[in-house]
Amino acid sequence: MDITEILHSHAEEGFSFNPVSVPIYETSIFSFKTFEEFQNSLLNEFEAHLYSRGKNPTAEIVERKVAALEKAEDAKLFASGIAAISAATMAFLKSGDHVICVRDAYGWTNKLFSSYLKRFGVEVTFVDGMTLEDFARNTRTNTRLFFLESPTTFTFRLQDLVSIANFAKEHNIKTVIDNTWATPIFQNPVEFGIDIVVHSASKYIGGHSDVVAGVVIGRKEDIRYIFNTEFMNIGATIGPFEAWLLLRGLRTIHIRMQKHMENTLKVIDYLETVPEVEEIFYPFYPKHPQYELAKKQMRGGSGLFSIKLRVKSLESIVTFTNSLKIFRRAVSWGGYESLVMPYAVTNKDGLTEKNKMVRFHIGLENPDLLINDLQGAFQAMRKAKP
Numbered sequence: 001m002d003i004t005e006i007l008h009s010h011a012e013e014g015f016s017f018n019p020v021s022v023p024i025y026e027t028s029i030f031s032f033k034t035f036e037e038f039q040n041s042l043l044n045e046f047e048a049h050l051y052s053r054g055k056n057p058t059a060e061i062v063e064r065k066v067a068a069l070e071k072a073e074d075a076k077l078f079a080s081g082i083a084a085i086s087a088a089t090m091a092f093l094k095s096g097d098h099v100i101c102v103r104d105a106y107g108w109t110n111k112l113f114s115s116y117l118k119r120f121g122v123e124v125t126f127v128d129g130m131t132l133e134d135f136a137r138n139t140r141t142n143t144r145l146f147f148l149e150s151p152t153t154f155t156f157r158l159q160d161l162v163s164i165a166n167f168a169k170e171h172n173i174k175t176v177i178d179n180t181w182a183t184p185i186f187q188n189p190v191e192f193g194i195d196i197v198v199h200s201a202s203k204y205i206g207g208h209s210d211v212v213a214g215v216v217i218g219r220k221e222d223i224r225y226i227f228n229t230e231f232m233n234i235g236a237t238i239g240p241f242e243a244w245l246l247l248r249g250l251r252t253i254h255i256r257m258q259k260h261m262e263n264t265l266k267v268i269d270y271l272e273t274v275p276e277v278e279e280i281f282y283p284f285y286p287k288h289p290q291y292e293l294a295k296k297q298m299r300g301g302s303g304l305f306s307i308k309l310r311v312k313s314l315e316s317i318v319t320f321t322n323s324l325k326i327f328r329r330a331v332s333w334g335g336y337e338s339l340v341m342p343y344a345v346t347n348k349d350g351l352t353e354k355n356k357m358v359r360f361h362i363g364l365e366n367p368d369l370l371i372n373d374l375q376g377a378f379q380a381m382r383k384a385k386p
């Protein structure tokens, strides 16, 4: 199916009055004409419109579209990205199991494995993940799951998806990947043999910084299993209105992602000329150590990247951050707008090497305005600390 067919019409059949914008099914329950229909639905809640904690027609449109974009069989929306990650991993784990997770994964993913699941007797090993060896060497007889995030979203390290998926299959290990950065537009891990894909839909799928949501994508049998366990038991269901916001965002995702990439490459071209910029972390920057792997498994890059600044004091980073006028100081990313997040806001450790890193999200603004804004902030930094 062509991508515009997926985004424009796929999964939108069967609504009364042929609306162009589909209805928000703001209902918690669905009713039945007969005992028999009622009973059939209760006995197969995964397929039935029975109760909106399980299935809602507005959410279903988004689920079917995202599954098609990821070239997968099925998908389930969640109330947040981390709810999706927790359900997709916990469904396949029990006490005594071992997980291998990439070290620089999203903060709450890291906490899920390093502290939350520890309470339930699940062990974890964190690895850099840049080589298959990292996974092979740490695999034990009780290793059940590999958690990947490629690229990671502060340090932009990639994992080789084909070789890791093949190794995992041979050892009967489930593979789950956080694909939020690349989006289904630029990377489809299922094609490389990865079992389950998760996204924080709060980022590019929503695309307008107005909704928190998540999605799990994979084979129908896996999605059904997750539905009948963590999804229904923990109950982190998305509301119909939030699902509709995702649908509205999704309509333009292919256009937005191209523009995010185009703007980002222009900003990076500028940053390369700035003496205070020591290093640039972006998979589609030709000097990235895994540039070839990036091109092999992704069709493009999104708008999030980091730089490392050559500075002698934390004050310089504070001045730089405070001097930006268009870039907003905020967490998260994936909306239409540009953002800045210095790593130093996450701690009070002073000028560590990591605290010299600053992350940017490049939005859909005129890139000349963004470059101008950065120029001003670098000037302010130089003036304050010659």
Ligand SMILES: *Cc1c(COP(=O)(O)O)cnc(C)c1O
Pocket (backbone or CB within 6 Å): 080, 081, 082, 083, 106, 149, 153, 178, 180, 181, 199, 200, 201, 202, 203, 212, 213, 214, 332
């Ligand atoms: C934001 C984010 C998450 C968590 O998603 P929420 O929607 O905030 O729960 C997970 N992974 C990555 C890479 C993220 O950026």
